[in-house]
Amino acid sequence: MIAGDVSATSVSFSASDAAYAKYATLAEQCKAGNVRAIARLITGLENEERAAYAALNRFVGNGAVAQVIGITGPPGAGKSTLVDKLVARFREGGRRVGVLAVDPSSPFSGGAILGDRLRMQRHATDPGVYIRSLASRGALGGVSRATGAAVQVLEAAGYDIIFVETVGVGQSEIDIVKIADCVVLVSVPGLGDEIQILKAGIMEIGDIFVVNKADRDGADRVVREIRGMLETQYELSKGEKLEAVPDTLAGRLVAAAGEMEHHADVHAFDDKIPPVVKTVAETGYGVAELADAIADFFAKASESGSVTDRRIARARVQIKDLVAEHILERIENGPGATALNEMAKRVVAHKTDYYSASMLLLHEILLQEGAGGNDEGVKT
Amino acid sequence: MDRKIRVVVAKPGLDGHDRGAKVIARALRDAGMEVIYTGLRQTPEQIVNTALQEDADVIALSILSGAHNYLFPRVMELLKENGADDILVFGGGVIPEEDIPFLKSKGIAEIFGPGTPTSVTVDFIKEHVKLNLENK
Numbered sequence: 001m002i003a004g005d006v007s008a009t010s011v012s013f014s015a016s017d018a019a020y021a022k023y024a025t026l027a028e029q030c031k032a033g034n035v036r037a038i039a040r041l042i043t044g045l046e047n048e049e050r051a052a053y054a055a056l057n058r059f060v061g062n063g064a065v066a067q068v069i070g071i072t073g074p075p076g077a078g079k080s081t082l083v084d085k086l087v088a089r090f091r092e093g094g095r096r097v098g099v100l101a102v103d104p105s106s107p108f109s110g111g112a113i114l115g116d117r118l119r120m121q122r123h124a125t126d127p128g129v130y131i132r133s134l135a136s137r138g139a140l141g142g143v144s145r146a147t148g149a150a151v152q153v154l155e156a157a158g159y160d161i162i163f164v165e166t167v168g169v170g171q172s173e174i175d176i177v178k179i180a181d182c183v184v185l186v187s188v189p190g191l192g193d194e195i196q197i198l199k200a201g202i203m204e205i206g207d208i209f210v211v212n213k214a215d216r217d218g219a220d221r222v223v224r225e226i227r228g229m230l231e232t233q234y235e236l237s238k239g240e241k242l243e244a245v246p247d248t249l250a251g252r253l254v255a256a257a258g259e260m261e262h263h264a265d266v267h268a269f270d271d272k273i274p275p276v277v278k279t280v281a282e283t284g285y286g287v288a289e290l291a292d293a294i295a296d297f298f299a300k301a302s303e304s305g306s307v308t309d310r311r312i313a314r315a316r317v318q319i320k321d322l323v324a325e326h327i328l329e330r331i332e333n334g335p336g337a338t339a340l341n342e343m344a345k346r347v348v349a350h351k352t353d354y355y356s357a358s359m360l361l362l363h364e365i366l367l368q369e370g371a372g373g374n375d376e377g378v379k380t
Numbered sequence: 381m382d383r384k385i386r387v388v389v390a391k392p393g394l395d396g397h398d399r400g401a402k403v404i405a406r407a408l409r410d411a412g413m414e415v416i417y418t419g420l421r422q423t424p425e426q427i428v429n430t431a432l433q434e435d436a437d438v439i440a441l442s443i444l445s446g447a448h449n450y451l452f453p454r455v456m457e458l459l460k461e462n463g464a465d466d467i468l469v470f471g472g473g474v475i476p477e478e479d480i481p482f483l484k485s486k487g488i489a490e491i492f493g494p495g496t497p498t499s500v501t502v503d504f505i506k507e508h509v510k511l512n513l514e515n516k
Contacts, residue, residue: 036464039432047384105414106409109409109410110412111384111414112414117418124426131433135414
């Protein structure tokens with residue numbers, strides 16, 4: 001499987017492969033900041049072309065590191081308008097900014113109206129800004145399946161700051177934690193009482209909390225309630241080992257996905273309760289404070305090394321997911337399909353049991369890989 | 381995963397009436413396309429940059445202000461400058477019959493006037509984008 005025919009990191013694609021070659025060229029152009037190449041590579045990723053994913057190996061050793069900021073919250077909370085203002089703010093500092101804005105696909109037609117960038121169009125002619133709309137394409141966690149890979153593309157293309165705006169979320173779409181270094185949770189007044197804030201899920205993943213539309217009635221109450229929630233959390237976690245309170249903040253959701261062990265303390269508050277910032281995105285009120293809070297987060301996190309640790313935790317999850325995906329693919333499409341059929345018949349005929357059959361099948365697939373089987377070529 | 385057709389729906393120029401653009405956006409969505417809606421008062425530069433960043437297959441321009449003879453060719457010009465004139469561009473809105481040959485000579489693929497059934501536009505896009513991909 002790890003064939004080493006393109007580089008040590010290449011996976012079962014040879015350099016002569018036409019599809020890989022096409023995307024590898026695009027990847028090289030991405031590194032030079034070619035906008036069309038960036039756009040096309042992301043499309044390949046969205047279309048789940050394996051060659052596009054394989055071509056991401058061109059970014060290895062590139063050294064570019066971006067700060068990835070997730071912006072999430074309910075529909076209509078003002079996420080896009082806030083991103084627009086933040087982009088302007090970070091551009092003042094001369095940083096190159098990428099935006100990935102996810103909107104939902106229709107479960108019926110598969111089509112989508114991608115309207116986030118409507119609020120950001122003043123940046124369309126700024127060469128230091130790249131904005132890409134992504135349709136969720138059936139993914140239910142608030143981002144699309146290609147979003148994480150698209151972040152890698154923008155990072156390699158030299159964008160210093162990458163905003164990932166999720167679809168408007170409800171209570172449990174939290175896949176943004178698998179992508180972002182820093183999650184900004186945008187809330188607005190009038191969504192419900194204190195109990196909503198106490199509930200599990202979305203309210204647990206914020207590194208920074210924003211109460212947008214703060215010129216509306218009830219904004220201060222929402223701020224108080226969020227602070228109350230966070231302070232309680234902080235008190236609970238103080239003096240105890242954080243492992244004992246496995247129910248706060250971004251990375252701990254990754255932990256819940258089965259990966260943390262020694263990373264448990266990484267997602268502590270860095271001795272600080274997450275800030276709650278009041279904004280009125282429309283007028284720009286509070287945006288400077290929010291940008292400062294983001295900068296502050298990264299300053300502290302890089303000091304403590306927690307961003308790297310979070311990234312390692314996320315990478316583990318992602319590698320694991322991919323391994324599972326590869327194995328399943330080999331069972332469904334590769335020579336494993338025949339073996340699977342055989343095993344199924346044997347189970348039904350009481351010649352073996354499910355568990356033994358699964359182990360045998362796994363063994364068989366791994367053996368085939370070991371024999372250097374790049375047997376299914378490129379599917380696009 | 382099948383390839384989704386991506387369409388930038390834009391309103392160049394200064395008129396503030398986007399009902400037509402929204403109707404077409406909605407129809408294309410229902411036809412399974414991914415529609416990037418840019419909103420009102422877009423410059424040709426904004427429209428073309430958006431199409432490049434979004435890897436659009438199609439740009440749909442809607443205009444009512446009468447400035448189409450300047451704005452539409454300008455969009456085509458910018459696409460050419462960026463090596464992106466493979467993107468299918470069509471127009472709609474209030475455009476006099478006698479202007480259509482000029483616009484087509486500038487590379488606008490088609491003009492759909494008021495009252496065009498949305499299914500005609502959908503079919504037109506599907507047919508042309510398919511041809512475009514085959515020729516790539």
